[in-house]
Amino acid sequence: MTLLTAAETYLQDFHQRQVGVTSAAFAHLPASSRTGSWASSYDVLTSLVPAVDTPLSVLDLACGDGHLLGLLAARRQPRLHLLGVDMSQAELAAARATLPASVLLQQGRGQALDLPSASVDYLVSHMALMLMDDIEQVVREMRRVLRPGGQFAAIVGRTFLLGEVNDVFMRVFKPIASDALPPLRFGDRRTASEAGWRELLDASFADLASDDIDVPWMPMPAELWAALTDTYDIDRLDDDARQRLRSAFMDAVAPLQNGDGKIATGWGLRLVRARAA
Structure with missing residues (x-):
């Protein structure tokens, strides 16, 4: 059995x-x-999977609770074969x-997919690849299971929060994290930039x-804090x-509230697409 890395062990928990x-x-x-709008960042990915009558296989890598697969299944596209792989049994x-x-579901890691070579037409992934260790091996596995000409599309993180609140958060977070946050590295920094993805996928x-991709949001401060507590570092x-x-964050964001008490922010994401050569 493959031993999990420290980051994978934490993510499992x-x-x-x-x-x-x-x-x-x-x-x-x-x-x-700049080019469009969607109901959600999941719909960005589903919009790239064509609604056709011919056989089509789609792998959702790190599918989580299956939300993206559910959107595709709701099409009732008769010859659409859906597969989800995730590390978390829960x-x-x-x-x-x-x-x-x-919909076929399988527990596994992106570094060692238990799938036949050249068996997938579309490989999609939502907010996961930037967390994966040994991303070069993940890319090799993605290319192995994709058919020649198969399409890869992923949503990854671009910036933590949108707008001025991101600077405010980082200003109060960094001093506390430097003293209280145990070191743990998630993923590969190259997944944070287009140049990095070009290096990873070029071969x-x-x-x-x-x-x-921007995901704008206008939460009350308490709503925003509740969302932040569900992020890994916090x-x-x-x-x-x-x-x-x-306490420090609530004080710092108070001046950013508009007339109804809400804060203009959201999440900054990136869509990465490529074709299997």
Whole structure:
């Protein structure tokens, strides 16, 4: 059995405790870019899968609770074959409870997919690849399971929060984190930039394209703080450090509230697309 890295062990534990946290954060918020708008960042990816009568296989890598697969299954596209792979058994159990039996679910890691070579037409992934260790091996596995000409599309993180609130948060977070946050590295920094993705995909993919995706949100301060507590670094703080951060953050964002008390912010994402060469 493959031993999990320290980051993977933490992520397993987090998603055991916080099943469905990613879809809870993103599924209800609209997304937009220079080129279009969508009901959510999940819909950005589903819009890239064509509605055709011919056979088509789609792999959702790190499918979580299956929200993206559910959107595709709702099409009732007769020859659409859906497969989800995730490291978390708890997330897969949640997916199984809501998805049609025809959707195949499999526990696994992106570094070693238990799938035949050249068996997938579309490989999609939502807010996961930037967390994966040994991303070069993940890319090799993605290319292996994709058919020649198959399409890859992923939503990854671009910036933490949109707008001025991001600077405010970082200003209060960094001093507390430097004292109280145990070191733990998530993923590969190259996944944070278009140049990095070009380096990662250049050997076996073609037609790389990326697009900045904004997910705007107007929460009350308490709503925003509740969402932040479901992020990995804040989850990893001990109770005392988390309370100190909450107090400092609430004071710091108060001047950013508009007339109804809400704050203009959201999440900054990136869409990365490429074709298997």
